[in-house]
Amino acid sequence: MTNKEQVDQEMNLKDENVNEETVENTSPEVEIEEEVSQTESEENKLEYEVADLKDKYLRLYSDFENYRKRTAKERLDLISTASEDVIRDLIPIVDDFERGLKASENEAEGAKVREGNLLIFQKLGKILGSKGLKPMDDLVGKPFDPETQEAITQIPAPSEELKGKVVDVIEKGYLLGDKVVRYAKVVTGA
Numbered sequence: 001m002t003n004k005e006q007v008d009q010e011m012n013l014k015d016e017n018v019n020e021e022t023v024e025n026t027s028p029e030v031e032i033e034e035e036v037s038q039t040e041s042e043e044n045k046l047e048y049e050v051a052d053l054k055d056k057y058l059r060l061y062s063d064f065e066n067y068r069k070r071t072a073k074e075r076l077d078l079i080s081t082a083s084e085d086v087i088r089d090l091i092p093i094v095d096d097f098e099r100g101l102k103a104s105e106n107e108a109e110g111a112k113v114r115e116g117n118l119l120i121f122q123k124l125g126k127i128l129g130s131k132g133l134k135p136m137d138d139l140v141g142k143p144f145d146p147e148t149q150e151a152i153t154q155i156p157a158p159s160e161e162l163k164g165k166v167v168d169v170i171e172k173g174y175l176l177g178d179k180v181v182r183y184a185k186v187v188t189g190a
Contacts, residue, residue, distance in 0.1 A: 089127045096120045136173040136184045139166045148173060150183040157189030165189055 097120055104113040136148060143165050144151060152170055157163045166186045173184025 086131055089131070090124070093120060093124045093127065096123065132177050133181065134175045136175065139169050139173075139184055139186060142166055144186065144188045148175075148180055148184060149186050151188050152185050154188050154190045162189040 100116045100120060107113055155167060157167065167189045168187040169184060170187065171185040174181045
């Protein structure tokens with residue numbers, strides 16, 4: 001080999017080494033830059049998803065708060081409206097009692113006053129019955145029921161069949177539909 005050939009060969013080897021080094025040097029840098037850009041892209045994507053989920057959460061929370069406030073207001077309106085109907089129906093009875101009291105001032109006979117009061121009482125019972133209120137009647141002689149009755153006291157039973165049963169009713173109980181509005185206060189036999 002001649003000097004010239006040797007020099008050319010060495011140059012080619014150096015060029016190859018430089019090219020390999022360049023390829024080796026540029027290849028990891030390019031890969032790193034690509035990985036960084038992919039990582040940044042993924043981070044941006046995740047940040048967008050987090051922001052989107054936060055927005056959805058805030059909207060859902062806001063909707064729930066509005067729903068809660070609206071239902072609370074509707075519940076209060078319903079309660080006030082329900083009692084309004086009952087009160088409106090009871091006002092004529094109050095008027096009847098006022099007229100009855102005014103008429104009884106001049107009345108000497110108690111029978112007519114009692115008859116007027118009885119009519120007013122029946123009218124009141126009819127209105128309350130139309131609203132679903134039912135009195136608990138005929139409790140004397142029936143077994144004591146703690147679901148609808150409250151035992152005030154217990155006395156010796158006047159007869160053997162009244163043991164454990166209601167002997168007397170102190171205060172009448174009432175049902176509104178199937179719900180106990182007021183428990184009957186009773187005396188039971190021992």
